[in-house]
Amino acid sequence: MIALLLRDLRLATRAGGGFGLGVAFFLILSALVPFGIGPDRGALAPVAPGILWVGALLSCLLSLDRIFALDHEDGSLDLLATAPMPLEGTVAVKALAHWITTGLPLILAAPVFAILLQLPTRAMPMLILSLLIGTPALSMLGAFGAAVTVGLRRGGLLLSLLVLPLYIPTLIFGAEITRRGAESLPVTTPLVFLGGVTLLVLALIPFAAAAALRVNLR
Amino acid sequence: MSLWEYANPAKFMRTTDRVLPWLVVSAAICVTGGLVWGFLTPDDYRQGSTVKIVFLHVPAALMAINIWVMMLVASLIWIIRRHHVSALAAKAAAPIGAVMTLIALITGAIWGQPMWGTWWEWDPRLTSFLILFLFYVGYIALWSAIEDPDSAADLTGVVCLVGSVFALLSRYAVLFWNQGLHQGASLSVQSGERMAATYRHPLYLSMIGFGLLFLALVVIRTRTEIRKRRLAALQAQEARA
Amino acid sequence: MSLLTVHDLSVARGGLRAVEGVSFSLNPGQALILKGPNGIGKTTLLRTIAGLQVPVAGTVAMAEDAVAYAAHSDGLKSSLTARENLTFWAQVFGGDGIEAALAAMDLAALADRPAGALSAGQKRRLGLARLIVSGRPLWVLDEPTVSLDAASVRRFAQVVGTHLGQGGAALMATHIDLGLPDAQMLDLTPFRARPGPVARPSGFNEAFA
Numbered sequence: 001m002i003a004l005l006l007r008d009l010r011l012a013t014r015a016g017g018g019f020g021l022g023v024a025f026f027l028i029l030s031a032l033v034p035f036g037i038g039p040d041r042g043a044l045a046p047v048a049p050g051i052l053w054v055g056a057l058l059s060c061l062l063s064l065d066r067i068f069a070l071d072h073e074d075g076s077l078d079l080l081a082t083a084p085m086p087l088e089g090t091v092a093v094k095a096l097a098h099w100i101t102t103g104l105p106l107i108l109a110a111p112v113f114a115i116l117l118q119l120p121t122r123a124m125p126m127l128i129l130s131l132l133i134g135t136p137a138l139s140m141l142g143a144f145g146a147a148v149t150v151g152l153r154r155g156g157l158l159l160s161l162l163v164l165p166l167y168i169p170t171l172i173f174g175a176e177i178t179r180r181g182a183e184s185l186p187v188t189t190p191l192v193f194l195g196g197v198t199l200l201v202l203a204l205i206p207f208a209a210a211a212a213l214r215v216n217l218r
Numbered sequence: 219m220s221l222w223e224y225a226n227p228a229k230f231m232r233t234t235d236r237v238l239p240w241l242v243v244s245a246a247i248c249v250t251g252g253l254v255w256g257f258l259t260p261d262d263y264r265q266g267s268t269v270k271i272v273f274l275h276v277p278a279a280l281m282a283i284n285i286w287v288m289m290l291v292a293s294l295i296w297i298i299r300r301h302h303v304s305a306l307a308a309k310a311a312a313p314i315g316a317v318m319t320l321i322a323l324i325t326g327a328i329w330g331q332p333m334w335g336t337w338w339e340w341d342p343r344l345t346s347f348l349i350l351f352l353f354y355v356g357y358i359a360l361w362s363a364i365e366d367p368d369s370a371a372d373l374t375g376v377v378c379l380v381g382s383v384f385a386l387l388s389r390y391a392v393l394f395w396n397q398g399l400h401q402g403a404s405l406s407v408q409s410g411e412r413m414a415a416t417y418r419h420p421l422y423l424s425m426i427g428f429g430l431l432f433l434a435l436v437v438i439r440t441r442t443e444i445r446k447r448r449l450a451a452l453q454a455q456e457a458r459a
Numbered sequence: 460m461s462l463l464t465v466h467d468l469s470v471a472r473g474g475l476r477a478v479e480g481v482s483f484s485l486n487p488g489q490a491l492i493l494k495g496p497n498g499i500g501k502t503t504l505l506r507t508i509a510g511l512q513v514p515v516a517g518t519v520a521m522a523e524d525a526v527a528y529a530a531h532s533d534g535l536k537s538s539l540t541a542r543e544n545l546t547f548w549a550q551v552f553g554g555d556g557i558e559a560a561l562a563a564m565d566l567a568a569l570a571d572r573p574a575g576a577l578s579a580g581q582k583r584r585l586g587l588a589r590l591i592v593s594g595r596p597l598w599v600l601d602e603p604t605v606s607l608d609a610a611s612v613r614r615f616a617q618v619v620g621t622h623l624g625q626g627g628a629a630l631m632a633t634h635i636d637l638g639l640p641d642a643q644m645l646d647l648t649p650f651r652a653r654p655g656p657v658a659r660p661s662g663f664n665e666a667f668a
Contacts, residue, residue: 003550014539079551082527084552218511
C-alpha cells in the first residue's frame with residue numbers, strides 16, 4: 001500500500017503529472033472574483049469565506065478524473081484489482097494521494113489567497129482548520145465519483161454532476177466555520193458537524209467506491 | 219405465493235397487464251377530482267385565491283420525496299436479491315421523480331411570489347428540493363451514460379444508496395445553514411394548528427391521485443423498459459443463430 | 460493437487476452469454492492454450508478466471524492470490540523507468556528478483572529508460588517481466604505475444620518453460636505456436652453459448668428474453 005502511495009506521489013510530481021494545477025486554478029479564481037465584485041474591502045470581506053471554500057472545492061474537482069482514469073487506461077487498475085490487497089484499501093490510498101497532491105497545497109495556499117480577498121486575519125486559523133478537516137472528505141467523495149465514471153468516455157462532466165451535490169454538507173459547514181471565525185463567534189457546533197461528515201465519508205465511501213470499481217472492471 | 223414472484227418479468231407483465239387500466243382510470247379520476255374540487259374551494263382569509271396551488275404543490279412535493287425512497291428500496295432489492303425488474307423500476311421512476319420535484323419547485327415559486335414577495339428564497343425546504351433535483355439529474359444522467367445494462371444497474375444502485383445518505387445529510391446541513399420562512403408541514407399530525415377540512419379533503423384526494431398517477435406511470439415505463447430489454451436480447455439471439 | 464479447477468463455467472459480455480459449460484483443470488507444470496475465433500469470449504473467460512469478473516454460472520476454484528494476469532495493456536507508467544515500474548509491481552505483489560526478471564526478458568540495458576521511451580515490443584517484454592516478479596504460480600495471459608518479434612517470442616517461450624519447470628502453470632489465449640513441448644489445447648468453439656430458450660441464469664437483457 002505504501003508502494004502505491006509513493007508511486008502516485010512520484011507520478012504526480014513528474015512530467016505530465018499535473019501537480020500544482022489545482023493551486024494555480026485556485027489563484028486565478030481568487031484573482032478573478034474581485035474583478036467581478038469590485039475592489040471594495042467592505043464588499044469583499046463578507047463573501048471571502050464562501051469564495052475561498054467554493055474555490056477550494058472547484059480546484060479539488062479539477063483533478064478528480066485522474067484518480068482512476070489513467071490507471072484504467074494503461075491496465076494498472078486490472079493488475080491492482082488482482083493484487084493481494086483489498087480494493088477498498090487501494091481506493092483509500094489513491095484518495096490519500098489525491099489529498100496530498102491537491103488538498104494539502106490548497107490548504108497551504110489558502111491564507112495567501114485569503115489576503116487577496118480581504119478575509120480578516122483573525123479568520124485565518126479557522127480557514128486552515130476547516131480546510132484541514134473538510135478537504136479529506138472532498139478527496140474521498142471525488143474518488144467515489146471517479147470510480148463510478150472510470151470506464152466512461154467523457155466521464156468528466158458526469159463526474160462533476162455526481163460529486164458536486166455530495167459536497168454540499170462539507171461546503172456548508174466549512175464555510176460556516178470560516179465565517180464564524182471572521183466574526184469571532186464560537187465555532188464548536190459546525191466544527192463537530194464538519195468532523196462528523198468527514199469521518200462518515202472516510203468510513204463508508206471506500207466500500208461504495210470499491211464496489212463501483214469492481215463493476216467497472218468487469 | 220410470495221411477493222418475490224412479481225420479480226419474474228413474465229409474471230410482472232401478466233399482472234400489470236390486468237391492473238394497469240384500473241390504475242390509469244382511478245388515477246385520472248382522483249387527480250382531476252382533487253384538482254377541480256380544490257379549485258372550487260373558497261378563498262383563504264389570509265392567502266386569498268393563491269392557496270389553491272396547494273393542491274398541486276403539496277402532492278408533487280410529497281411524491282418527489284417518496285419516489286426517491288421507492289428508488290432506494292428498488293435499488294436495494296436489485297443489489298441484494300438481483301431481481302432485474304427492480305432495477306428497471308428504479309430507472310423508470312427517476313424521471314417521474316425529477317418532474318415531480320420540478321413541479322414542486324415551480325409551483326412553490328409561483329406561490330412564493332405573492333406570499334413572500336420573491337420568486338426564490340434560500341429557505342431550507344426550497345433548498346432541499348433543489349438539492350434533491352440535482353440528485354435526480356445525476357442519477358438519470360448516469361443511467362443514460364452507461365452502455366452495459368448490468369454495469370448501469372449496479373452503478374446507479376450504488377449511487378442511489380450514497381445519494382440517499384447525502385440527501386438526508388444535506389437536509390440537516392441546510393436546516394443548520396438557514397432557518398427559513400417556509401410554513402411548517404400543512405398536514406403535520408403533531409402540529410396543533412390544522413388545515414380546515416374544506417381544504418384538507420380535496421388535498422387528500424389530490425395526494426391519493428398523485429400516488430396513483432405515479433404508480434400508473436412507473437408501471438407503464440417499467441413495462442416499456444422490459445420490452446426494450448426483451449427486444450435487445452431477441453435481436454442478439456437472432457444475430458447469433 | 461491442481462492449481463486451477465474450472466467447472467461448468469459460463470461467462471457473459473455486454474449482458475449476453477458468450478461461452479458456457481467450460482470445464483478444465485490445470486496442474487503444476489501444465490500449460491493450456493485456449494483457441495477459438497474472434498469474439499467467442501476468450502478475453503472474458505480469462506478475466507473471469509483472474510477474478511475481475513463474476514461468472515454467470517459455474518465455479519472457478521484455486522488457491523487465494525494465485526493469479527498473475529497479463530492482458531493487452533501492460534500497466535506501465537510512461538514517466539517511470541523500466542526498473543521503477545517493475546519494482547512497484549514487485550512491491551505490490553510481494554515478490555522480488557527484479558534484476559533477474561529484467562535479464563530474463565533481455566531488458567537489463569534498458570532498465571533506466573523511462574517506459575514511455577520504450578518501443579511497443581519492449582513495453583510488452585517489460586509487462587511480461589512483471590509476471591516473473593509477481594511470484595505467483597498461475598499465469599493467465601491474454602495474447603501475450605502481441606507486438607513481439609520472433610526472437611522475443613522464443614525468449615518468452617523459454618520464460619514460460621522455466622516457470623512451468625518450477626511448478627507453475629500457464630493459461631493463455633494465443634494464435635501463435637509458442638513451441639511449448641507439452642502444452643494442451645482447448646478449442647472454445649463447441650462451448651459457444653447456444654441461442655434459444657434460456658436454460659441458465661444469464662446476462663441482464665437475457666433475463667427478459
